[in-house]
Amino acid sequence: MAQAAYRGFHGRNIMLTRAENRLENLWDDAKSEAMSESEKLLYRSNLLGSDKRITNYGGGNTSAKVMETDPLTGDQVEVLWVKGSGGDVGSIKMDGFATLYMDKLNALKGLYRGVEYEDEMVGYLPHCTFNLNPRAASIDTPLHAYVPRKHVDHMHPDAIIAIAASKNSKELTQEVFGAEIGWLPWKKPGYELGLWLEDFCKKNPEAKGVVLESHGLFTWADDAKECYELTIAIIQKAMDWFADKTAGQDAFGGAVHESLAPEARRAVAARLMPAIRGFVSGNQHMVGHFEDSETVLEFVNARDMEPLAALGTSCPDHFLRTKIRPLVVNFDPAKNNLDEVLEGLPDQIAAYREDYAAYYERCKRDDSPAIRDPNAVVYLIPGVGMITFAKDKATARISGEFYVNAINVMRGASAVSEYVGLPEQEAFDIEYWLLEEAKLQRMPKPKSLAGRVALVTGGAGGIGAATAERYLSEGACVMLADINGDNLEAAKANLVQRYGRDVVRTVKMNVTDEAEVASAYADISVEFGGIDILVSNAGIASSASVEETTLELWQKNMDILSTGYFLVSREAFKVMRVQGIGGSVVFVASKNGLAASPNASAYCTAKASEIHLARCLALEGADVGIRVNVVNPDAVLRGSKIWEGEWLDQRASTYGTDKEGLEEMYRNRSLLKRSVLPEDIAEAAYFFAADTSAKSTGNIVNVDAGNKEAFTR
Template sequence: MTNPAAADLIARSNRLGSDPKNTNYAGGNTSAKGHETDPVTGEPVELMWVKGSGGDLGTLTEGGLAVLRVDRLRALQNVYPGIDREDEMVAAFDHTLFGKGGAAPSIDTAMHGLVDAAHVDHLHPDSGIAIATAVDGEALTQTIFGDKVVWVPWRRPGFQLGLDIARIKRSNPDAVGCILGGHGITAWGDTSDEAEANSLWIIDTAAAYIEEHGRPEPFGPALEGFAALDESERRAKAAALAPAIRGLASTDRAQVGSFTDADVVLDFLASSEHPRLAALGTSCPDHFLRTKVKPLVLDLPADASVEESIARLKELHAAYREDYRAYYERNASPDSPALRGADPAIVLIPGVGMFSYGANKQTARVAGEFYINAINVMRGAEALSTYAPIDEAEKFRIEYWALEEAKLQRLPQPKSHATRIALVTGAASGIGKAIATRLAAEGACVVIADLDLAKAQDAAAELGSTDVAIGVKADVTVEAEVQKAVDAAVLAFGGLDLVVNNAGLSISKPLLDTTTADWDLQHNVMAKGSFLVSKAAARVMVEQELGGDIIYISSKNSVFAGPNNIAYSATKADQSHQVRLLAAELGEHGIKVNGINPDGVVRGSGIFAGGWGAKRAAVYGVPEEELGAYYAKRTLLKREVLPSHVANAVAVLTGGDLTHTTGLHIPVDAGVAAAFLR
């Protein structure tokens, strides 16, 4: 049974963490102290429950709490070796755990355990950090809060900061919390409700003071030519720029992207002071660990052409990498972790918006959210004073902290399709849905394109949040709709690496019964549709300079002559030769083009469910419900082919093993000798 103190803590944490005005995603930590019976001695023991390393307050559960003995935690003061060796104290927390201890304790554990209060909150609210990063933050803290909130000069999170805050609370009995210079806030209370009320009072009081006393234009006057473009124009420009920007941001390692044209970003970039402020970088450790110390900012007006913008971005990117490497070399010591990569995580485009990057969509999206936090912080600090983040050396100490490096090393190995962005046509059902499901399971971000938008969105929702998959409408016979689907992919995830031409249909008729409408429909969907999708996707892949994969779901019928399906088989042969043609043309760009020839996929197949199955069953003289078994019996392996088997072939062709294979057709037919490739 959950201890009442822990239950109150979880409820408080979820309330605080669910409101972005209080703290950023995965930012901050909360704690509660209470008593339980020691199962060894039978005596009551004081425990502390505190959010563990890497958790998120808004979604915190009991499993995300570290549980420590307060007496042993406070006894660590007797063995604390000093600030130069305080990283050792994180390992020491393991010796203070109660039982198995729950989640891994974070670096902020000391802040909670050493403070003499039953409940403690440490948060990263924009309003509080605005005061914490103002050049005269200490004086502002006194003016705004009086004796109820105490200023703490910047100190890197750790055991010493916990000692500092504990001392401040003892010395200031009327105080309910602190402003942590350059960082955030800490508040406490005797009850959970009191701690929460004190946290919210600090946050709201700071916000109200900024609103009442702040300058009306904290970012300066508007910069001529840098105002936001109209929505349709800026999103079209964003889609056109996205592939090139992702390629630049992936110079060291492939990244997934996220895009936002939120008003807060557009307004910041339209102001005269944005170049100065962006160059100062972010301050709160949670911010710059995700955004890097500063963004790359395009220094051209909003109406600059796409071509001009890309050319300038390439110049700025080269300079950014040199600057970041110089930052590393200025601050690194012999025992610093190796440079992790010199590409920007945030790219700002005036008039258009912000691109953010990470190892997956959630990381990329959150990086962008953190930079919006940073913009809000800069607005508040500049409204009252002058924005003054922590200095470069301190940023480096945080970014290349041995503890941060250890956390990164503990991350699981990426899946085979991590960082890959896939678009699958006809993916709301059947083979396409199986392919999308497999690619998502292997770590890819997936765009499910289908004629039926509602079904596409439902299929995407089955795979997870919009950080995993989105559904879009696309009639592959219409070039504008294909382009719209590709644009949706690059705006959702930053680019495109993998396309599966799966959309299809079949009309089974003899030659004399096949109409020109039958012929045109099948060729438009599969031959023309595959051409349009491949063309739009290849344009993105070439611009990214990251290579890519194009897969055609063709058919055994592309090489095998069977009766009563002239239109279907002919268009499948067209698709099959497109594979060869595009493999020959796109190879110089690192783009692999391969095909898959399924046969007899009855169960779960959209084509068979649409009437094709009944017609093929009639051709072979078997009941429709036995068609799958009939196909299985005529194969060499005597096995029925399912949509998942086709998905397996796509995963293998586009994973990390067949890096040197292009122009290949793989049969997925359980063995049909007449369709062997020659």
């Protein structure tokens, strides 16, 4: 049985054989029977986007020409429904489609002044909008409008792009598909390509689709189900062809490196990623993603990896996500020369930037936008895997996925022909396309913690979870650390549901265990690239008179509330110094660190130690922009895990009240007569993490509703 030409997405081993793991026809007649044509378009789109062998995230688009009632005349008019700008077919909803009058789209032909002016046609698309639909039409709209069929799919399957990116792609297309699928040479997406597709259809009325050189696949039909089934059949045909052609071949010229063990790969990534992050975060904080799937390791270990990587990617979608080419890190897994690599990393990154600047100077036009970030997006490490950096975690992950697509394309093309990257000038004209620049300028302003990475200890408790949520709401990535695994998973589930899986991670960690603390920082470095914010919040509380305070109880308070804060801060400083982009450490201490309380000598003393440790660290971190500040809560009963145990009984006994009366007692003793909630502490922790407090270090903010004994002096 023939073995696959490709290995999988996200590390899955996708065996593209004739018998196994074939593209499944998911169309359900019972579901689609009562659907309108526009609803069938949505159904078809979601089915196609559900399998990354068919198209990558955000890649490709779908359309249907539907008869609709004109809201002005009441007449039946033909309307193009097409995926709107920036959408993803796998997750698109009905409001993700642009709708345009077909008669007005056809009328645009009379305004077209030629290929030199095709970009101006985008400005006319809003004038074609049907029913005041606010969804912006994409640059690919003419490609769908002028194909004379009711339903059109444009997909970016690796198997097809491997054909499209081959030196003899036209001949390969004919070999695989015969007259069923045509071929068109490379043309940047836009109005002219739409006219090319229309001309092709008129000259080849029996053709069911076309392969676009260095781009992707178009297929069409006059029925929604027929179009869907045609699309997956054509892609499967290409996959089967590659499976037969490449059986038994060594990919990329065979392996010249051996992969390190999984734990060793992560250890290398944990040291590399903060160092790279420091270099690439000059304009904005960047977030990292690490990938060591079979697909990636096969490529980074191969003889032909470096020359293939230097050619760059082919499909415009791949290129826009991954930049002109990756940076190959000078790591030798056999020598394990990581220290040498880290020492030479500044020169490697500087050389990449210089090369990128030279590319910009060679290719820029009179009206080109200014040069953008010259740093690489993709970093390839032999024996280890691939690192990607972007403005947020989702973009970093998706950029990695796109480069996996590119690896699959290079694997297939170089196995049956010669892989051809996008010509440099064409690549530049897409990267610095004025229409792309306009799209970038329309992007919303980043949130205040965009690109920041935070570690919150005691993350499963009320204050920790509230702080994590506050950071997530402002665009940060957060790792929750806690000693209680069950509570940790519950907190994670709650935050993931609201903010998504990309930005939330957890680690079970005892802050008093030096090895566990170090391991947690390795994890956050691999998962997000480093750290910007530490919220040291892990805590306990105990109550006993001094005569009844055992050495064990005293030491437990000191271990968790003093030593634990020292350990997590020390490791944070190590990573932050490597990054060289500053950072913020926030200690959640207590009013009791400033104001003594009866029957709590161990707790109060340990909290005082925290506050003084923060002052010492503020001195040590200032020269590299690491700020250290303290938030002092008092009597945060609601949502607090500490107040669920015997501490509540002990404090109620101390003040001669019951559990129900304790919160009222605390509220009434405050100057403001208000209860203090976890969200109040989170707000103070947010202030110290954000740039609004960029000139504050060594400070204390009491969030206690007012307690004169705790006034700072």
